[in-house]
Amino acid sequence: xxxxxxxxxxxxxxxxxxxxxxxxxxxxxxxxxxxxxxxxxxxxxxxxxxxxxxxxxxxxxxxxxxxxxxxxxxxxxxxxxxxxxxxxxxxxxxxxxxxxxxxxxxxxxxxxxxxxxxxxxxxxxxxxxxxxxxxxxxxxxxxxxxxxxxxxxxxxxxxxxxxxxxxxxxxxxxxxxxxxxxxxxxxxxxxxxxxxxxxxxxxxxxxxxxxxxxxxxxxxxxxxxxxxxxxxxxxxxxxxxxxxxxxxxxxxxxxxxxxxxxxxxxxxxxxxxxxxxxxxxxxxxxxxxxxxxxxxxxxxxxxxxxxxxxxxxxxxxxxxxxxxxxxxxxxxxxxxxxxxxxxxxxxxxxxxxxxxxxxxxxxxxxxxxxxxxxxxxxxxxxxxxxxxxxxxxxxxxxxxxxxxxxxxxxxxxxxxxxxxxxxxx
RNA sequence: GGAGGGGUGGCAGAGCGGUUGAAUGCACUGGUCUUGAAAACCAGCAAGGAUUAACGUCCUUCGAGGGUUCGAAUCCCUCCUCCUCCGCCA
Numbered sequence: 046x047x048x049x050x051x052x053x054x055x056x057x058x059x060x061x062x063x064x065x066x067x068x069x070x071x072x073x074x075x076x077x078x079x080x081x082x083x084x085x086x087x088x089x090x091x092x093x094x095x096x097x098x099x100x101x102x103x104x105x106x107x108x109x110x111x112x113x114x115x116x117x118x119x120x121x122x123x124x125x126x127x128x129x130x131x132x133x134x135x136x137x138x139x140x141x142x143x144x145x146x147x148x149x150x151x152x153x154x155x156x157x158x159x160x161x162x163x164x165x166x167x168x169x170x171x172x173x174x175x176x177x178x179x180x181x182x183x184x185x186x187x188x189x190x191x192x193x194x195x196x197x198x199x200x201x202x203x204x205x206x207x208x209x210x211x212x213x214x215x216x217x218x219x220x221x222x223x224x225x226x227x228x229x230x231x232x233x234x235x236x237x238x239x240x241x242x243x244x245x246x247x248x249x250x251x252x253x254x255x256x257x258x259x260x261x262x263x264x265x266x267x268x269x270x271x272x273x274x275x276x277x278x279x280x281x282x283x284x285x286x287x288x289x290x291x292x293x294x295x296x297x298x299x300x301x302x303x304x305x306x307x308x309x310x311x312x313x314x315x316x317x318x319x320x321x322x323x324x325x326x327x328x329x330x331x332x333x334x335x336x337x338x339x340x341x342x343x344x345x346x347x348x349x350x351x352x353x354x355x356x357x358x359x360x361x362x363x364x365x366x367x368x369x370x371x372x373x374x375x376x377x378x379x380x381x382x383x384x385x386x387x388x389x390x391x392x393x394x395x396x397x398x399x400x401x402x403x404x405x406x407x408x409x410x411x412x413x414x415x416x417x418x419x420x421x422x423x424x425x426x427x428x429x430x431x432x433x434x435x436x437x438x439x440x441x442x443x444x445x446x447x448x449x450x451x452x453x454x455x456x457x458x459x460x461x462x463x464x465x466x467x468x469x470x
Numbered sequence: 471g472g473a474g475g476g477g478u479g480g481c482a483g484a485g486c487g488g489u490u491g492a493a494u495g496c497a498c499u500g501g502u503c504u505u506g507a508a509a510a511c512c513a514g515c516a517a518g519g520a521u522u523a524a525c526g527u528c529c530u531u532c533g534a535g536g537g538u539u540c541g542a543a544u545c546c547c548u549c550c551u552c553c554u555c556c557g558c559c560a
Contacts, residue, residue, distance in 0.1 A: 083519095083520065083521090086519075086520055086529085087520055087521070087528095087529095089520095089529085090519090090520060090521090090528065090529045090530090091520095091528080091529095093528090093529060093530090094527095094528055094529070096540080096541090097528090097529085097541085099540070099541090100488080100540055100541040101488075101489060101541080102540095103488080103540050103541070104488035104489075104540090104541070105488085105489085107488075108488075115540085116540095118540070119540045120540090121540085122540045122541085123540070126540085140519095290480090290516095290517085292480095411517095411518095413517095417499095422517080
């Protein structure tokens with residue numbers, strides 16, 4: 046959420062940020078609303094203050110047995126009561142209205158964000174690994190999986206619908222191996238703290254990280270309740286710190302969690318319908334960091350590095366791109382996507398997205414920190430990134446490690462997690 | 471699901487209609503004392519908002535939201551949550 050005080054002191058910077066997003070300037074309109082809001086609050090509070098004084102006088106009068114005086118004062122208060130109620134309601138309305146506006150405005154991209162309209166304008170930062178040349182035509186993951194009889198979309202359709210999958214035997218085990226490998230790497234090498242969080246959250250958590258109010262359509266909601274399925278563990282990990290004041294020494298707090306994620310994929314009908322690239326349910330290892338404002342840029346590099354390290358260890362080629370203004374998510378100020386090479390598709394596909402939101406989410410959820418021996422609190426900065434998506438990583442392993450006979454070599458680092466298995470066939 | 475009891479400041483814990491934003495203790499910060507530390511003593515110590523050049527003043531908040539009242543942490547209603555016992559259950 047945006048700080049109206051920031052907008053007040055930096056209207057041009059605010060509008061420039063919106064322009065980067067392809068939005069019309071809003072500062073003037075918001076500041077007008079704010080002015081009215083403050084005026085009404087002042088009016089209302091003046092009256093309430095007067096009432097409070099009179100009420101105390103009534104109390105004193107009662108104490109000293111001056112009943113007549115008390116009655117007289119009561120009359121006075123009663124007169125202003127209606128007026129107070131009207132003003133208070135009006136103030137509340139104006140506050141809510143302004144907050145609604147502020148909640149629906151996306152975060153401001155960093156000024157150096159590459160300009161563009163969609164993912165084709167993203168800027169390649171670096172590439173890693175050598176793209177393997179096959180002496181046969183590499184297959185897509187679903188061909189490989191189905192031929193192995195270990196990836197079953199048809200049966201999944203029967204029990205759930207489209208965009209679900211059933212993995213069997215060693216592919217199921219491979220998915221589990223990937224999860225454990227990633228988590229172990231994060232907690233041991235990268236010193237992230239592992240957490241296990243709920244996958245069902247309430248709407249206030251979704252407001253906190255920015256999925257609501259604008260993107261409810263992309264989420265699954267549980268009927269007759271305020272429960273939603275998380276689209277990413279970012280929601281539950283980050284919101285642990287809502288309405289919390291953290292001691293400065295505890296920062297940065299770097300966490301990781303493995304959860305299932307649930308997305309309705311409204312609006313992506315027809316895209317990636319084959320295979321398990323785009324599912325309604327998928328496992329993902331997520332990373333979330335809370336940091337001091339001064340450290341968040343470095344933390345973003347660190348986090349991206351953690352995700353990259355997973356792919357390095359798996360020895361799968363990838364590239365890192367910086368998202369352009371048109372591709373940047375609602376809450377993000379700066380995002381690196383990591384895209385893995387998929388030989389079957391002969392292209393790079395997103396497997397991780399690491400973002401800093403600055404204080405955007407922290408302000409929404411009131412996650413603050415206090416410096417030692419300082420009175421004031423400040424909002425923390427929050428970062429989130431996939432570290433990495435399990436399902437897509439499974440695809441990447443399958444396609445990059447496939448052999449002519451349709452079997453799949455198990456990457457070295459995963460073998461300890463697969464009981465030493467070297468090939469899935 | 472049934473019965474009962476709680477939710478108060480960083481923590482513990484009073485208050486149960488009238489200067490109570492909240493006693494007291496611990497923790498924390500500053501000071502006195504001390505060679506230094508401890509102890510002791512003194513002082514400070516909630517968040518958000520409005521206003522102000524600033525000092526300050528004012529408003530709101532005692533789980534959340536409504537209500538009663540001139541006035542609510544204190545009374546009433548609804549919800550959330552925690553604990554104990556019973557039932558059910560992975």
